[in-house]
Amino acid sequence: MGAIDKIIPSNLHKSQLDQWFDQRFESKMAEREAAHVPSLAIIATKGTLDWAYPPFILASTASALGWDVSIFFTFYGLELLKKDLHLEISPLGNPSMPMKMPFGPQWLKDINWKIPNVVMAGMPGFEKMATGLMQQTVKNNGVASIEELRSICIEADVKLVACQMTVELFGHSHDAFIPEIQDWIGAASFLPVAQKSDVCLFI
């Protein structure tokens, strides 16, 4: 406090100085908050049709709100960056997934088909059928396709980065992925991005 005592006029009381400081601090903090661009960092680890939605919906919406967004795709999440998307859904071991017909009369659509796991596991092509039904349901409800949401993210400058280790682990080729991937990196490169973000999600 010695140095401050020297520059404060003796007629200025400490409480006045405190009051001035509090006001100044408040206004500077408000200024800083107003100028702050929020940021979102997502770690996308799943490669099925249902799990493909959350990262792309959140990223595209955040970018519409003016946020800075980065997504780190790792493990099965890399499937979401393939040039040709062949995302499937599996009702097996997924008890919360409703099994409903996307077409036909309303009474038929309302039935939730409770199919035993043993039947789903044993029937060839069951996942293909479930994927087809899900795609139809998405279309009927005006929900965007993954391709559409991904293009919106790219247009909106969402930073897409991919895990180099996964590429080597699964023997992928870089050519199979979209050219808009900004970088092939590892955990050590993404963690500092996550650290600085306001919101960080592991999906």
Place this chain on the structure above:
Amino acid sequence: MNTHATQTLDARGMNCPLPILRTKKALSGLNTGETLAITSTDPGSIKDMQAFCKQTGNELVSSDANQGEFVFLVRKA
């Protein structure tokens, strides 16, 4: 559809987050003070449009519900 708006956007039949994404895109083509009228059928768009405008600083001039359709008027900041 509001004919006083500078531009209109038909987001009927679209679901979350498409109405917001299309709104953002349409607004980027407008000048400050110009308005965009959006029609949607997604019930979630009422709250989402409020949140979008609050966060981006654009003004939500009006928000009306009419027989399952929602009409928003947004003025670009």
